[in-house]
Amino acid sequence: MKKINVKKGTLLQQKGEISSKIYLVESGLLRSYTIDKKGKEHIYMFGPENWLVADNCEPNTPCQLFIDAIEDSIIYVATKEELLKEGPDLNALLKRLETMQNRIIMLMSSNAKERYEHFVKTYPNITQRVPLKMVASYLGITPEALSRVRQVLSQKT
Amino acid sequence: MKKINVKKGTLLQQKGEISSKIYLVESGLLRSYTIDKKGKEHIYMFGPENWLVADNCEPNTPCQLFIDAIEDSIIYVATKEELLKEGPDLNALLKRLETMQNRIIMLMSSNAKERYEHFVKTYPNITQRVPLKMVASYLGITPEALSRVRQVLSQKT
DNA sequence: CCTATGCATTGATGTAAATCAAGAAATGAC
């Protein structure tokens, strides 16, 4: 498990690579995202401190996700084989499944405003660290739509 | 790990229950779903033969999902504790993560037609076994929208 | 310091899908 420093903007993994790695964030902020056929970016996950960032693709197939650093970060890198050998953290895996379940339910049932509220709950401390357009991309809405949602929410306070 | 027979329509688990179980489907078809505050149903997952159906909620907290049988089914039931003790199937877990990742990307980036095509790929053999309105609920669209999508797709063949 | 580049906001317009409504078809109960 190698420890590395990366500068803001560093691309750690490209869509299409075969042996996608696992990244454990010690400090800083990563993001994983995909680009669809229309060239549009969709953020799959943010990786702040202590999060595990990875592409859960099948072994030995091209991965789907790009991973890069939104902030200068210190991260541990491991191959999936390494992690499997030493026995992965089951609790972390279950926690991950829970997060994804919540996200799926959110995406199926929520409008723009509810999605934003869900995001604030899931990532309480990173709203100020991430540009609005990335939050919008994570939520599956446009920056314009998110801007308007935040406007009405801020008027309520 | 108990083996049980359930009739079509049997409710195995309610939203709000504390000790949610794990269900391994031997034959038949289960579904897990939630009901939002407007009373609308959202299907989280179908469970055909050999699928594992479960609510990935935190231990000892109320679960989110209802689980019931869409067909007469034969299933194995286990508590999460049991499964953790005997060491869960890592490959199945990773496969599950992959499925969910694909679903999330689909929900963020696809329109009604693409969602339906994604569904047919993910569950090739159950389109005929599941009423249209449930497929629509799984895809996060209305039955009306799905009906229209299928109409234009069938004209193309 | 000034200018270029990217980001956020705001307004006008377009559009996919939701909602509402009614009828047809399928399914199930008796």
Add this chain to the structure above:
DNA sequence: GTCATTTCTTGATTTACATCAATGCATAGG
């Protein structure tokens, strides 16, 4: 079998959000 209930389809209308476009603000680089 008939009747009742649910599901599916089709059409008309509405709506939330996307798209397009313009402007204002930052931040970064020379």
